[in-house]
Amino acid sequence: MSSSILVSIFEGGYQPINALTGLAALRNAGHDTDFLDAYVEGYDIDRLKDYDTIILPVPLFDSLNSAIRLCKELDDAGCTADKVMFGQYATINAKYLTGRYADHVVSGEWEVPLVSLMDRKAGSDKPVINVYSNGRKTPEQTMQMLKLRGTMAKPMRQSAPNLSKYPQPHLTTLMGEEKIVGGLELTRGCHHKCTYCSVFSAYDGKVLLGDIAQIQDDVDALVDQGMEHMTFIDAEFFNATRRSFDALAQIHKRHPALTFDFTTRVDHILENNDRLGELYDHGVRVITSALEFPKNEVLQQVRKEVDVDDLKEAVRLVQNSGITLNPTFIMFNPWVTLEDFPRFHDFLVETGMEDAVDPVQFETRLHLYKGSPLLKNETIKALRLEEQEFHYDWFHSDERVDELFRASVTPAVEGEFKRCCLKC
Numbered sequence: 001m002s003s004s005i006l007v008s009i010f011e012g013g014y015q016p017i018n019a020l021t022g023l024a025a026l027r028n029a030g031h032d033t034d035f036l037d038a039y040v041e042g043y044d045i046d047r048l049k050d051y052d053t054i055i056l057p058v059p060l061f062d063s064l065n066s067a068i069r070l071c072k073e074l075d076d077a078g079c080t081a082d083k084v085m086f087g088q089y090a091t092i093n094a095k096y097l098t099g100r101y102a103d104h105v106v107s108g109e110w111e112v113p114l115v116s117l118m119d120r121k122a123g124s125d126k127p128v129i130n131v132y133s134n135g136r137k138t139p140e141q142t143m144q145m146l147k148l149r150g151t152m153a154k155p156m157r158q159s160a161p162n163l164s165k166y167p168q169p170h171l172t173t174l175m176g177e178e179k180i181v182g183g184l185e186l187t188r189g190c191h192h193k194c195t196y197c198s199v200f201s202a203y204d205g206k207v208l209l210g211d212i213a214q215i216q217d218d219v220d221a222l223v224d225q226g227m228e229h230m231t232f233i234d235a236e237f238f239n240a241t242r243r244s245f246d247a248l249a250q251i252h253k254r255h256p257a258l259t260f261d262f263t264t265r266v267d268h269i270l271e272n273n274d275r276l277g278e279l280y281d282h283g284v285r286v287i288t289s290a291l292e293f294p295k296n297e298v299l300q301q302v303r304k305e306v307d308v309d310d311l312k313e314a315v316r317l318v319q320n321s322g323i324t325l326n327p328t329f330i331m332f333n334p335w336v337t338l339e340d341f342p343r344f345h346d347f348l349v350e351t352g353m354e355d356a357v358d359p360v361q362f363e364t365r366l367h368l369y370k371g372s373p374l375l376k377n378e379t380i381k382a383l384r385l386e387e388q389e390f391h392y393d394w395f396h397s398d399e400r401v402d403e404l405f406r407a408s409v410t411p412a413v414e415g416e417f418k419r420c421c422l423k424c
């Protein structure tokens with residue numbers, strides 16, 4: 001009997017939903033797969049190396065590098081296990097990863113492909129779906145993403161460390177009190193096509209909806225683990241606006257003490273301006289929104305479909321609702337000039353956000369991962385780029401901007417993550 005383990009490495013400091021949905025799909029299909037959350041529990045190479053199959057979720061850029069480090073450690077230890085990767089950044093890099101770091105890489109939604117792969121290993125002759133294997137350039141069988149609607153599994157929460165092991169210091173700062181935090185998603189993907197976004201790269205503007213009854217069960221499971229605050233980790237909370245309002249209302253009715261945060265775009269804040277009070281009444285305490293940079297050229301280049309006046313109006317509306325706005329920025333990008341930084345400060349003063357911005361946001365830099373649609377942008381093509389394994393380092397046309405960036409970067413703080421959202 002072959003043995004397998006799914007090892008979660010990093011999902012933004014949350015109890016790992018990608019890992020736990022993959023695990024649920026496998027176990028529900030009869031595969032006796034073990035689970036380890038290395039983020040909380042660490043890992044022991046000697047214990048891992050004897051498995052026949054090691055499955056690694058790679059939802060974020062940070063988990064990609066960590067997964068590769070782990071694969072190299074396993075190789076160095078003489079491990080001959082088949083390594084399998086899945087998740088957003090596995091999807092974006094599937095062709096490169098397969099045969100190099102992983103034996104099998106799932107492209108796209110993972111539940112059905114993972115089961116098809118493990119079925120094959122168990123002797124099934126059915127096709128393996130959407131999996132790049134052993135360096136081959138095409139999967140044995142492909143299935144369109146929309147055909148995989150309805151396959152999102154309910155996360156196997158009982159197999160993970162308790163929620164108390166996943167503190168979220170940034171939310172503590174924003175809310176002014178420490179709470180036990182859980183995260184779940186109503187949807188995967190996003191309808192929008194912001195040019196820098198890895199969700200766009202992986203989902204190409206498509207959205208998959210989770211099953212609402214299943215989501216309610218998952219909320220119950222999280223509350224049983226002590227959840228006091230819930231993050232909707234959807235890339236875009238208003239992927240399906242009416243459904244999102246309804247789901248929130250139902251969860252609030254069932255668990256009225258819960259508070260919430262979610263991520264949404266400026267244009268969705270504007271569209272739903274008359275319902276922000278309802279969101280507050282239903283427990284929403286923090287909204288994260290990517291303001292990018294208060295300069296119209298930047299907003300146009302990253303295709304946000306709003307202008308600076310819209311940013312100001314969205315900030316005003318959220319402030320008036322009683323909900324805390326958690327703005328994110330791409331402070332250092334190719335379209336800002338040195339003169340724009342004082343203007344950025346003026347914007348913060350004008351909108352009353354001088355003290356509302358996480359200091360991490362003052363050092364964010366456009367991330368040019370391989371596969372980014374921005375690589376086709378004319379400004380980017382004109383920059384000096386240095387190729388790295390999974391991304392490009394880029395250099396501003398005015399080196400004084402890069403000097404300012406280097407002077408802005410602060411040392412990492414343990415348990416806090418320098419990121420603009422939960423999907424990159």
Ligand code: SF4
Nearest residue numbers: 190192194197199235
């Ligand atoms: S940045 Fe947000 S709104 Fe834009 S494509 Fe990505 S997830 Fe969607």
